[in-house]
Amino acid sequence: MANPLKCDLCAKPATVHLTQIVNSKIHKVDLCEACAQAKGVTDPSGFSLADLLLKASLNPEPAGVDTQCESCGFTQQDFKKTGRFGCPACYNHFGALLEPMLDSMHKGSTHTGKVPQRALARKSLYERLTQLETELDQAIKAERYEDAARFRDEISQVRSTSDRKAGAKHED
Amino acid sequence: MKINELIESHSELTDTAASKSAVVLMTRIRLARNLAAQPFPGWAKDAQKREIRDQCMQAVAALPQMKRGLAIPVETLDELQKQILVERHLISRELCHAKSGSGIVISKDQSCVVMVNEEDHLRIQVLRAGFQFKKVWATINQLDTDLEEHIDYAFSPKLGYLSACPTNLGTGIRASAMMHLPALVISSQMEKVVRAVNQLGMAVRGLFGEGSDASGSIFQISNQTTLGESEEGIIKHLHGVLTTIVDQELNAREKLLETDPNKLFDKIGRAFGILQNGYLLNSGEAMNLLSLIRLGIDLGIFPDAQRAVVDRLFIECQPGHVQHAAKGAFEPSQRDVLRGERLRAEFAKVVAPDFSHAAK
Numbered sequence: 001m002a003n004p005l006k007c008d009l010c011a012k013p014a015t016v017h018l019t020q021i022v023n024s025k026i027h028k029v030d031l032c033e034a035c036a037q038a039k040g041v042t043d044p045s046g047f048s049l050a051d052l053l054l055k056a057s058l059n060p061e062p063a064g065v066d067t068q069c070e071s072c073g074f075t076q077q078d079f080k081k082t083g084r085f086g087c088p089a090c091y092n093h094f095g096a097l098l099e100p101m102l103d104s105m106h107k108g109s110t111h112t113g114k115v116p117q118r119a120l121a122r123k124s125l126y127e128r129l130t131q132l133e134t135e136l137d138q139a140i141k142a143e144r145y146e147d148a149a150r151f152r153d154e155i156s157q158v159r160s161t162s163d164r165k166a167g168a169k170h171e172d
Numbered sequence: 173m174k175i176n177e178l179i180e181s182h183s184e185l186t187d188t189a190a191s192k193s194a195v196v197l198m199t200r201i202r203l204a205r206n207l208a209a210q211p212f213p214g215w216a217k218d219a220q221k222r223e224i225r226d227q228c229m230q231a232v233a234a235l236p237q238m239k240r241g242l243a244i245p246v247e248t249l250d251e252l253q254k255q256i257l258v259e260r261h262l263i264s265r266e267l268c269h270a271k272s273g274s275g276i277v278i279s280k281d282q283s284c285v286v287m288v289n290e291e292d293h294l295r296i297q298v299l300r301a302g303f304q305f306k307k308v309w310a311t312i313n314q315l316d317t318d319l320e321e322h323i324d325y326a327f328s329p330k331l332g333y334l335s336a337c338p339t340n341l342g343t344g345i346r347a348s349a350m351m352h353l354p355a356l357v358i359s360s361q362m363e364k365v366v367r368a369v370n371q372l373g374m375a376v377r378g379l380f381g382e383g384s385d386a387s388g389s390i391f392q393i394s395n396q397t398t399l400g401e402s403e404e405g406i407i408k409h410l411h412g413v414l415t416t417i418v419d420q421e422l423n424a425r426e427k428l429l430e431t432d433p434n435k436l437f438d439k440i441g442r443a444f445g446i447l448q449n450g451y452l453l454n455s456g457e458a459m460n461l462l463s464l465i466r467l468g469i470d471l472g473i474f475p476d477a478q479r480a481v482v483d484r485l486f487i488e489c490q491p492g493h494v495q496h497a498a499k500g501a502f503e504p505s506q507r508d509v510l511r512g513e514r515l516r517a518e519f520a521k522v523v524a525p526d527f528s529h530a531a532k
């Protein structure tokens with residue numbers, strides 16, 4: 001035996017070898033005695049393979065260039081330590097790191113479930129309003145008064161739809 | 173509502189006289205949600221965390237479903253109060269250890285709970301006694317949609333609801349059932365079941381106690397993956413697995429009755445004897461004895477009405493509840509005395525087992 005397997009979590013010689021099928025994909029995890037104990041692997045009911053796969057897939061990378069989420073200052077090292085992210089924007093920033101993990105962790109890598117329709121509608125309405133206001137400003141500055149009148153109309157239209165929605169909400 | 177009122181009032185799980193469910197004690201679904209553009213609780217500064225908590229608790233407490241419920245910061249609860257909430261499956265142990273800036277909102281009937289600043293900003297949870305995924309999903313889906321009216325969730329069209337831990341991405345759903353599987357345990361088939369369930373991508377946990385120490389033969393089975401499948405798909409998949417396990421358990425019961433009824437009746441009869449007469453009972457032993465009584469009820473050995481009492485005792489024999497009932501903090505050995513006292517009183521009222529219905 002040339003290369004004894006190393007523990008996926010701490011790189012000591014591995015003595016516990018697990019094979020599990022999650023969503024018809026085969027996953028292998030090799031652990032040392034101590035990590036197996038710590039993760040509750042010896043007790044088959046107490047461990048979550050998803051959690052384990054997450055930690056294992058994080059470990060092998062050497063500590064190289066560390067990057068930081070612009071929104072919250074979270075680093076790749078922080079993620080490796082905790083297996084958690086710092087803020088929602090981290091998912092954009094660390095997307096490349098995350099992508100290969102998702103497949104082994106989940107059934108797929110694209111969301112197919114519920115969508116927060118109301119919140120998204122609110123957001124797009126807000127964005128539309130901001131955009132129209134900018135266009136209105138520009139039209140006034142450029143003395144394009146016909147355009148400005150049109151933007152003003154549109155703005156009041158968007159505002160009244162959002163008011164109507166808010167009104168309906170209070171009634172029920 | 174104040175915390176003490178809530179503890180004194182009957183909860184969904186401690187008052188389930190209507191529950192006829194032989195195997196599935198409880199159905200629970202939770203959703204992980206976070207605010208857009210705010211650091212997750214584990215990374216937020218204390219002041220930020222408190223701000224997030226105030227915003228979330230205000231929005232949640234204003235929901236019609238939470239009317240006249242309890243909304244309280246975690247740090248205002250004492251250790252025993254937190255333990256009682258954990259024993260009722262209302263909050264997680266993790267939330268108990270949260271230093272500051274976390275909160276809890278619980279509905280009046282204790283079936284809806286929102287934990288604020290646990291691992292995620294919002295952990296919405298609905299639980300019901302019995303096997304009721306349709307009802308629980310309808311309730312929590314509505315609760316989530318109502319909350320969305322007031323909170324901008326962190327959401328990505330590709331990755332779904334964004335959570336602190338990538339294992340919860342997508343739907344953020346964890347659906348679970350608490351199952352009573354005494355016959356599978358007695359006939360040593362539980363290990364096989366655990367392995368099969370794990371291979372289907374689901375998790376099995378002993379519910380009381382850590383790891384596989386499933387005192388009372390009670391197990392929690394839940395989905396593990398959250399991304400790439402719809403909520404309905406995940407629930408349907410889990411429901412199918414649970415239905416199979418229910419069948420397995422009922423088959424195992426039949427088998428026990430066929431092959432060695434005396435051995436089974438002996439276990440149940442002795443459990444009754446100890447519960448009626450024992451003086452020192454730790455929570456593990458009490459759970460195991462109560463489990464046998466519950467099996468006896470399912471087999472017609474004790475009256476049906478007794479099931480709700482046993483389900484309540486499963487929770488009220490936990491250390492926090494025992495101390496609360498005795499109004500003080502007690503050492504484990506003193507708790508065993510108190511637990512014995514309570515169970516003797518409770519089982520003095522129960523009529524003696526009648527094995528004639530169960531015997532073939």
Ligand SMILES: [Zn+2]
Pocket residue numbers: 007008009010011012031032033034035036
């Ligand atoms: Zn190791």
Ligand SMILES: [Zn+2]
Pocket residue numbers: 069070071072073074086087088089090091
């Ligand atoms: Zn970030």
